[in-house]
Amino acid sequence: MQLAVNIVVLSAIYALIACGYVLIYRVSRVLNLAHGELMMLGAYLLLTTASLFGGNPWMAIGAALVLSLVVGVLVYVLLMRKMTGEMVLAAVLTTVALGILLRGVMVLIWSAQQQYPGQALGFSNPALVLPGGARISLMAALLVGVTAATYLGLFIFLRFGRWGVRMRAAGQNPLLAAQRGINLHAIYALAWGLSTFTGSIAGMLMALDSGLTSSMMIIGLKAFPAALVGGLDSLVGALIGAAIIGASEVLSIQYIDPLLSDVIPFLVLIVMLVLRPWGLFGTREELDRV
Amino acid sequence: MRSSMILAAGLATALVTPALAQDAYVVGITAALTGPPASTYAPAIDALRIYIDRVNKAGGVNGKKINLVIQDDSAEPSKAAANAKKLLTQDNAVLMINASLSSTYAPVVAEARNAGVPLLFASSVCPKDVYPPAKEGQFCTTAFAATYDSRASLAFIKETAKEPVKIGFSAMAIPLSRGEIDFAESQAGPLGMTAVDKEIIPPPTADYTPFATKIKDAGANWVFSWAPWVTQVRTFEALRRLGWTGDYVTWAHLEAEGELKRIKDSKLYVVGANALFEDNLPVQKEIAAAVKEAGGKYPAEQMTEGWIAGMVIEAAIKGAGKDANAAKIQASMQNLKVDLKGLRGGPIEWTKDNHFRTKQFYRVYRWDGSKIALVKDWFAYDVK
Numbered sequence: 305m306q307l308a309v310n311i312v313v314l315s316a317i318y319a320l321i322a323c324g325y326v327l328i329y330r331v332s333r334v335l336n337l338a339h340g341e342l343m344m345l346g347a348y349l350l351l352t353t354a355s356l357f358g359g360n361p362w363m364a365i366g367a368a369l370v371l372s373l374v375v376g377v378l379v380y381v382l383l384m385r386k387m388t389g390e391m392v393l394a395a396v397l398t399t400v401a402l403g404i405l406l407r408g409v410m411v412l413i414w415s416a417q418q419q420y421p422g423q424a425l426g427f428s429n430p431a432l433v434l435p436g437g438a439r440i441s442l443m444a445a446l447l448v449g450v451t452a453a454t455y456l457g458l459f460i461f462l463r464f465g466r467w468g469v470r471m472r473a474a475g476q477n478p479l480l481a482a483q484r485g486i487n488l489h490a491i492y493a494l495a496w497g498l499s500t501f502t503g504s505i506a507g508m509l510m511a512l513d514s515g516l517t518s519s520m521m522i523i524g525l526k527a528f529p530a531a532l533v534g535g536l537d538s539l540v541g542a543l544i545g546a547a548i549i550g551a552s553e554v555l556s557i558q559y560i561d562p563l564l565s566d567v568i569p570f571l572v573l574i575v576m577l578v579l580r581p582w583g584l585f586g587t588r589e590e591l592d593r594v
Numbered sequence: 595m596r597s598s599m600i601l602a603a604g605l606a607t608a609l610v611t612p613a614l615a616q617d618a619y620v621v622g623i624t625a626a627l628t629g630p631p632a633s634t635y636a637p638a639i640d641a642l643r644i645y646i647d648r649v650n651k652a653g654g655v656n657g658k659k660i661n662l663v664i665q666d667d668s669a670e671p672s673k674a675a676a677n678a679k680k681l682l683t684q685d686n687a688v689l690m691i692n693a694s695l696s697s698t699y700a701p702v703v704a705e706a707r708n709a710g711v712p713l714l715f716a717s718s719v720c721p722k723d724v725y726p727p728a729k730e731g732q733f734c735t736t737a738f739a740a741t742y743d744s745r746a747s748l749a750f751i752k753e754t755a756k757e758p759v760k761i762g763f764s765a766m767a768i769p770l771s772r773g774e775i776d777f778a779e780s781q782a783g784p785l786g787m788t789a790v791d792k793e794i795i796p797p798p799t800a801d802y803t804p805f806a807t808k809i810k811d812a813g814a815n816w817v818f819s820w821a822p823w824v825t826q827v828r829t830f831e832a833l834r835r836l837g838w839t840g841d842y843v844t845w846a847h848l849e850a851e852g853e854l855k856r857i858k859d860s861k862l863y864v865v866g867a868n869a870l871f872e873d874n875l876p877v878q879k880e881i882a883a884a885v886k887e888a889g890g891k892y893p894a895e896q897m898t899e900g901w902i903a904g905m906v907i908e909a910a911i912k913g914a915g916k917d918a919n920a921a922k923i924q925a926s927m928q929n930l931k932v933d934l935k936g937l938r939g940g941p942i943e944w945t946k947d948n949h950f951r952t953k954q955f956y957r958v959y960r961w962d963g964s965k966i967a968l969v970k971d972w973f974a975y976d977v978k
Contacts, residue, residue, distance in 0.1 A: 306807050310803050317800045416632030417636075418633055418824060423856065431834075439836050439837055440835075444801070444803075514828050514832075515827075517630075517633060517798070519798045519824075522797075557804040557808065558807070562808070563794050563796065565799075565804075
């Protein structure tokens with residue numbers, strides 16, 4: 305039972321991070337390699353708001369979430385917008401540069417030491433005992449619930465929301481979408497905002513569960529295979545990909561060798577790239593365009 | 595007229611700059627101030643900077659100031675190599691400091707050796723070349739010491755355990771941590787302990803619970819972890835969340851004191867070579883006051899490692915005399931004894947053959963329910 309809980313928790317972490325990669329790629333074909341850093345920035349923003357609104361943790365969390373959304377929009381408006389019309393590779397390299405910049409800035413502002421936003425907010429993180437004797441920390445359970453809610457919210461938004469439909473249209477055919485009066489810059493900014501928002505939620509919950517270090521962004525990179533295995537333009541794919549990567553990682557720790565857990569996600573990715581390069585739920589046309 | 599003034603100003607600058615440089619001993623530092631392991635190294639360098647600033651304010655050493663030139667290498671060997679080359683050839687450092695991952699050592703050692711400049715490892719793990727018989731030119735002030743730390747920790751477990759010890763091990767998947775835990779595992783049997791599990795955990799890991807699950811399921815009643823703090827503490831906390839009630843022994847990194855206060859678990863023991871600030875020694879009060887005055891980014895309790903490095907650098911340059919150059923500083927370091935005023939169990943003492951220390955002292959602390967308490971006072975191993 306504990307094994308199943310461990311798989312669900314790790315898969316939820318990867319799924320919550322991976323949906324950020326998908327949101328931006330699906331709309332703008334840009335692979336955001338600064339997603340891990342933006343996720344970590346969200347966690348550091350929570351640390352700051354926790355010290356500002358120490359007496360009101362919910363206000364601190366709300367402020368951090370709003371700030372992370374704004375950061376995502378600003379990244380597009382101030383940086384990625386300039387890449388419009390340029391080669392996709394240029395935009396991807398810009399995100400690499402952004403990641404390096406963010407890493408340095410975050411250490412300068414918040415230092416390199418381990419931080420605990422949960423402590424600053426006055427949250428405790430007790431273990432919950434599940435049927436079967438398995439245990440899960442409160443924050444990990446919350447992360448699983450938030451991941452489910454986030455995916456559900458995104459499905460509803462993209463399927464039924466006016467801006468969601470516009471996002472899908474912009475992703476499928478930007479020229480036609482623009483001719484129909486859709487403001488592409490607004491759509492792209494929204495995608496960056498939502499991607500940073502969901503990534504930040506992942507960063508915040510991980511930081512609340514086990515603390516925050518300046519190496520958190522590497523976890524963002526470990527979630528990348530989940531998005532690729534599922535198909536970079538599919539949210540369902542990201543969810544399934546995260547489950548596959550999470551399960552293979554936990555099972556390798558349990559039954560093979562803990563060291564393999566670092567390699568397994570990329571082994572799965574290589575197998576997927578050989579067998580089905582566009583991922584489980586990705587569309588072949590998208591890959592051809594890349 | 596105007597061009598003459600510019601020329602004069604240029605000449606004046608050219609004349610004054612070397613004079614200023616000659617008035618200071620240049621100490622070059624390549625350190626992991628950013629990057630994944632920065633939390634171990636950045637506080638030490640901050641402390642060193644604060645210490646040297648104080649020395650300079652008090653008139654310097656031998657009437658000259660010490661000019662610290664600090665370069666970030668992000669724990670990347672290529673950057674460390676470029677830093678070392680720049681510090682040695684452009685800044686003309688008379689002493690090099692490495693405060694970074696062991697993967698950066700080879701290029702920095704090579705550059706320092708070629709330039710004939712002594713190299714001090716401060717807060718980074720001591721390489722085997724500083725232990726007897728030491729290689730020329732490499733020295734180390736860092737508290738932790740491979741194999742000695744495991745011996746001390748296992749000896750503590752053996753004398754503390756009231757029932758047969760079934761021990762689990764936890765390491766980070768980096769060569770140094772793995773090597774030490776492999777060594778500890780090999781020592782467990784001869785000490786009458788049963789090694790039940792060993793987890794080598796990749797850095798960083800999103801969730802430590804799968805690793806902790808294995809340790810718990812293996813039936814460990816003691817766990818020893820020797821790794822960067824993040825791996826040590828997250829494995830412990832994951833174990834506790836799984837309902838594990840055993841005893842956990844781990845290395846007292848810079849973060850240990852603050853973390854003992856945060857976690858408040860009486861079965862979490864930290865074994866270390868530095869005195870914790872709970873001791874409230876005069877020198878610790880001095881450090882706390884200096885950090886406060888300098889507006890340091892890190893808590894005073896994380897400053898010990900860098901402070902000790904500062905004391906040693908000051909003593910080494912002082913011992914080399916007014917005209918200290920790289921060769922004289924190296925000679926001074928080969929015959930050096932620095933009283934650490936209680937920050938450790940004994941002095942830093944270097945000889946021609948031993949650039950580590952002649953005795954390695956340890957203490958064990960834990961949370962006793964209301965404060966950090968000393969569980970075992972200084973005990974030592976001869977370094978041969």
